[in-house]
Structures are given as structure tokens and as C-alpha cells.
Amino acid sequence: MNKRGLNLIFRLTVFALLFTGFAQMPIFARYYLADVPGFAWTADYYLNHILHYGLAAVLLVFLGWRLPLAMKRRWTSGGLLLTLSWAGVVATGLVRVMKNQPDVFFSPNLVMAVDWAHLGFVMLLGAVSLGHALAARTKADAAQ
């Protein structure tokens, strides 16, 4: 598959992860999305949980694949922040998966910390990605 196709799959995976992640909150039924014909599944917590796990596996393959390539690049402060945001999302996500194993437990405070941190890193990643995209567009406009 060419680079453009891989990028498209990566972006779709991230979007689907965001969607199924927010579906973990009881908001889609409350705010009528699940009432839209064909969208009842958005309020199915178990289904969205499975989808989130499956998509996370796909994302982690992508991120693992990109890591050696990223290591070869020259690091900018923006790139570093982006990488740290991704690392935060991944680390807290993996801990959440571990927490859900039947024979594993974490202290209630740690569970809360990890859950909030996962949400926080996702928001940070969103903000940093947006900043990155805006900076890239400004640079492109200036070059023209």
C-alpha cells in the first residue's frame, strides 16, 4: 500500500478511536445520536468497548511502525510535544487495558488518575495536533 493510503487508514483509525472513546461516556443516548436511524449502536457500551480495543491494536501497530522512522528525524519542540502526547495516550491506554484484566487490580486512586490522564492526554494531543496543522498551513501560505 502506498503512503497516502496508509495515512488515510491512520487518520480513520484515530477518528474511530476518538468516536468510540467518547462513546464510553453516557452521552450519545442522552444527546440523541443513538436515536438517529442506524446509530443505535453508538449507545452500546460493550460494542464500543470491543471496537475501541480493536482500533487501539491497529493504532499501536501504526505507532510502533512509525517509531524507528521518527527516531531518525531531527526533533523539533513541536514534534517532541506531539510525541509526548502520543506516548501519554498510549501509556494510559495500555494501563487501562491492564486494569480491566480479571486478576489485576489497581488502587482506586490510580484508576481515577489513569482514567483522567487518558482523557487529558487525548485533549492535549488534539490541541497539539491542531497547533501543528495550523503552523504547517501558515508556513505553506508564507512559502507561496
Add this chain to the structure above:
Amino acid sequence: MKINRRSFLATGLAAAAGAVAGPAQGRAAEGSSSASSVAVVLATLLDLSKCIGCGACVEACREANAHRYPEPVKPFPKMYPSRVKAADWSDKRDVNDRLTPYNWLYIQTASGEYNGRTFELNIPRRCLHCQNPPCANLCPWGAASKDGRGIVAINDEICLGGSKCKDVCPWHIPERQTGVGLYLKLAPSFAGNGVMYKCDRCQDRVAAGGTPACIEVCPEGVQTIGPRDKILAQARKLAEETGGFLYGDTENGGTNTFYVSPVPFDVVNQAIDKGPGRPHLASVGNPFTTEDTLARAVYAAPLAGLVAGALHLIRGAASEDDHE
């Protein structure tokens, strides 16, 4: 710990820092003396043939937990969208024939006929404290969790009352009280709707080396508490010796509450009142089989990607060498 908007944000930042620093992990040991074990998983056995339905456990639960019952602020915030309804039990605190935010344990009665003989059973009902609790696994906010003693509890300081825990619980045990909790300080009209309440098996008393109030007060010794492996062996033995039936060993992937009944549970389930606040006793499969399998894929995925990426780089370098 009281939480306001400022401390909420501060805690969130601290949480993020803590998670980056590296999470600690404990493994619940069932009666083992593993160095990593924090506590022994405790389970309870309820011998239903002994329960006389006196209600002493219900009263004891109320007395022991009265100081933790919700004191809602009224009037409740107007909710948007209007389809979101308040759940208010504060004027019905005396209700004791179902689970409510003020009644975390009640006695269910089943009567009928089995094998040509009539029966009447009294069944103390409360949270079963699952080994792999959907309420704790799927809570998006970290308010519900399972501790090393096998207790599943909801933190009333941070619960937003979204009721997801109740939806995903096979028995729909947690009950909501509106007008109380963190949501009032965040976005009272748009997020959350109160706090979810349920039995936490007297977590504080157990942590202090005590016994849950319902067990301590029972005049008939209906409940026994102890390390899960021993209690499960005891429950199996009791069922075998009495020709009885066991509930809770496999339900929902296994719980830390075992009921032993002289009547099969499908018969009992037919004979009890079921509905809001009145949980069933039907068989429940493990809802996390797929997730547990997928978890292995999630662990393996970064490594698989890393290997593929490294090979890609090496192949690229080799190809460049060939061109030179």
C-alpha cells in the same frame, strides 16, 4: 476529600503526571503470600436455607451506612435535554423492598413449588462484587473500581451519576440520587445527574479488620466471609452435601458472592419479583471474553509494529546500498 472546580483541575493535572511517571500494579492473591499481593480477595457465602427474612441485615446496613447517604440539594438543576430525568429517593428513604440510594441491601422472597414440595426462600440481595466488574471496567471516569479485597466500590466524591454502571451491570444494581455530587460543580445541566450508590461490602469496616454490618448482625449466620478460594470450596461442599445449587461462581465471569439454595436458581428466578431495584437470579455469561482476547492483541501490537518498522528501515538501507 471534597472536590471543587479548582481541586478537580489540580487533581487532573496531578493524575496526568502520575500516570506518566508510571503506574503501579498489584495482583490480587487469593490466599497466597505473594510479595506483590496487597490484600486477600474476600468472598461471601449466603446459605439461603438459613435466612428467615427477619431484616436485621437490612437494618444493620442502614445504620452502618446512614452517615454516607446522599443529602441532595433542592431544587435540582434544570437538565438539558429535558429527557434527562431526576432520580430522587430522598423523600422515600424508608423504602426497603428494593434497592435504592438509601437501601443497599434488601430481602427478596421466592415461594413456589419444586419437586412436588412447596418452598419459601428469603434472599438478601445486594451488589455481588464481581471479579471482573463491568461497572468498574467500563466506568469512563474512574469513579467505580475494584480493590485488592475484591470489593467493588463507587467513589461518591467523583461519580457524576451518568448511570452507565447500572446499565452495564447484569443485575442493574447501582441506584442514582440526583442533586448530589461533583456534577453540581462542573456542568450541572449538561453532564451527569447525581451519584450512583450501592453496597461496598462495608469497605471501611473491612479495611479496619472488621466485618460487614449485615454479616455481623445476622442472627442465623446466613453469611460467611473469608478468602475467596476457601469460601468457594465451602460453597461447593455445602451445595454437594445438601443437594443444593450454587450461584455466583461463574456468573458474569465469577463473583465474590456465592448463593447456595436448595432450589435451582432458574426456579427461584421465576418465583421472585424482578424489575427496577429488584435484580434477577438468572444465569449470566462472561461479557468480557472478547475484550480479554483483544487485550492480548493490544499488548502485542506495538511490538509487531516496531518490528515491521525496523525491518522497513533495514530494507530501505540495504536497497540504498545496492544502488550505490
